[in-house]
Amino acid sequence: MTEKLQVKHDGQTPDSPALTFRGFQGETDYPLILSILIESTRADRIVETASLDDIRRWCAPSTRFDPFQNLLFAVVHNPDGEPTVIGFSRFSWYTGRKDTRLYFQTSYLLPGWRGRGFWPAMVQQTERRLREIADSHTFNPRCFFQAWATETQEVWISVLEGEGYQVVRHFNNMLHRLSDIPDRALPAGLQIHPVRAEHKRAIWEAQREVHHELFETVSENWTEERFEAWLANPSHTPHLWQVAWDGDQVAGMVLNRIDEAENRARKRKRGYTEHIFVRRPWRRRGLAGTLLARSLRLLKHQGMEEAELGVDSENDSGAHDFYLRMGYQTFSTDLWLRKPMDMNPGPA
Numbered sequence: 001m002t003e004k005l006q007v008k009h010d011g012q013t014p015d016s017p018a019l020t021f022r023g024f025q026g027e028t029d030y031p032l033i034l035s036i037l038i039e040s041t042r043a044d045r046i047v048e049t050a051s052l053d054d055i056r057r058w059c060a061p062s063t064r065f066d067p068f069q070n071l072l073f074a075v076v077h078n079p080d081g082e083p084t085v086i087g088f089s090r091f092s093w094y095t096g097r098k099d100t101r102l103y104f105q106t107s108y109l110l111p112g113w114r115g116r117g118f119w120p121a122m123v124q125q126t127e128r129r130l131r132e133i134a135d136s137h138t139f140n141p142r143c144f145f146q147a148w149a150t151e152t153q154e155v156w157i158s159v160l161e162g163e164g165y166q167v168v169r170h171f172n173n174m175l176h177r178l179s180d181i182p183d184r185a186l187p188a189g190l191q192i193h194p195v196r197a198e199h200k201r202a203i204w205e206a207q208r209e210v211h212h213e214l215f216e217t218v219s220e221n222w223t224e225e226r227f228e229a230w231l232a233n234p235s236h237t238p239h240l241w242q243v244a245w246d247g248d249q250v251a252g253m254v255l256n257r258i259d260e261a262e263n264r265a266r267k268r269k270r271g272y273t274e275h276i277f278v279r280r281p282w283r284r285r286g287l288a289g290t291l292l293a294r295s296l297r298l299l300k301h302q303g304m305e306e307a308e309l310g311v312d313s314e315n316d317s318g319a320h321d322f323y324l325r326m327g328y329q330t331f332s333t334d335l336w337l338r339k340p341m342d343m344n345p346g347p348a
């Protein structure tokens with residue numbers, strides 16, 4: 001299906017071609033998506049790039065994503081009528097914490113087509129689609145449009161701000177160089193032992209319990225039906241997990257991960273210290289510090305040279321400053337932008 005839209009936006013030159021939209025046409029679109037993504041992220045000084053496999057995974061159908069429904073390609077036509085895809089948007093929705101429903105979009109536009117009103121038009125068209133999805137939902141709590149940006153995506157950020165989005169959170173991506181790892185003792189009465197299959201249910205339940213406290217959570221991922229999918233998650237490396245127990249109760253965890261393929265492709269030795277959670281009764285006794293120090297030592301022992309984590313800089317538990325004190329340093333910042341959904345959707 002092709003939808004035609006006359007772009008009416010400041011900054012567009014009078015001779016700009018009309019913008020139309022088309023949907024996903026199947027696997028043949030993968031190389032196109034990849035090339036737009038690469039050119040777009042390069043223009044935004046984003047170092048990490050994607051592969052065709054990443055695109056295949058990104059476009060795979062899942063519970064709330066169907067590539068034939070949730071991808072929009074922006075197309076212009078040259079004077080002979082020849083179509084050129086200049087960008088695309090990917091969109092879907094989820095429920096965050098406190099019954100906040102987020103209708104989100106990510107969008108990429110080739111650098112040569114920026115600043116001419118096309119990107120705002122793409123955002124508006126995607127918002128129309130998101131409104132249709134929201135209208136089909138029987139229960140709508142507090143609804144927001146949401147988008148993300150890395151701080152170097154200056155044009156994308158200004159487009160979103162021009163459309164009424166506001167930055168609501170900053171997420172810092174941090175690295176530890178695995179030197180000067182602090183020494184911390186395990187609080188009395190707690191044990192850490194290797195994770196076995198029969199421990200996983202308790203670990204999942206503890207993770208689910210703490211997840212609801214986070215600013216960024218996807219409630220749909222923590223329903224009972226999702227447990228099997230969590231168990232089968234191919235990125236899990238339980239031999240690296242550090243889980244502290246108080247008898248048969250999980251007290252806290254750091255779920256460490258090494259992605260060998262990614263390290264090979266990016267020519268680096270990086271591990272991830274992720275899912276750093278301590279359940280409320282065991283907090284403020286030094287447990288997170290101990291689990292993290294052990295994790296850093298473990299990753300170093302595995303031959304890694306650095307450890308990454310991501311944190312909401314306004315985390316309610318003071319986690320951001322704690323990571324700084326542990327020796328992590330921020331290497332990039334992502335922005336969360338939102339706009340209440342009841343705002344004027346813009347001209348059609």
Ligand SMILES: CC(C)(COP(=O)(O)OP(=O)(O)OC[C@H]1O[C@@H](n2cnc3c(N)ncnc32)[C@H](O)[C@@H]1OP(=O)(O)O)[C@@H](O)C(=O)NCCC(=O)NCCS
Nearest residue numbers: 276277278283284285286287288289311317318319322325
């Ligand atoms: C963040 C969290 C893991 C800390 O666990 P913890 O076992 O209580 O932490 P520790 O006792 O080891 O203390 C860690 C540091 O945080 C500080 N801290 C702990 N709770 C804090 C709070 N509510 N506010 C401010 N600082 C706090 C401590 O002073 C300590 O600093 P120090 O080691 O430099 O002295 C825990 O609060 C938690 O699970 N929070 C919810 C989930 C979450 O936000 N996880 C982080 C996701 S990135």
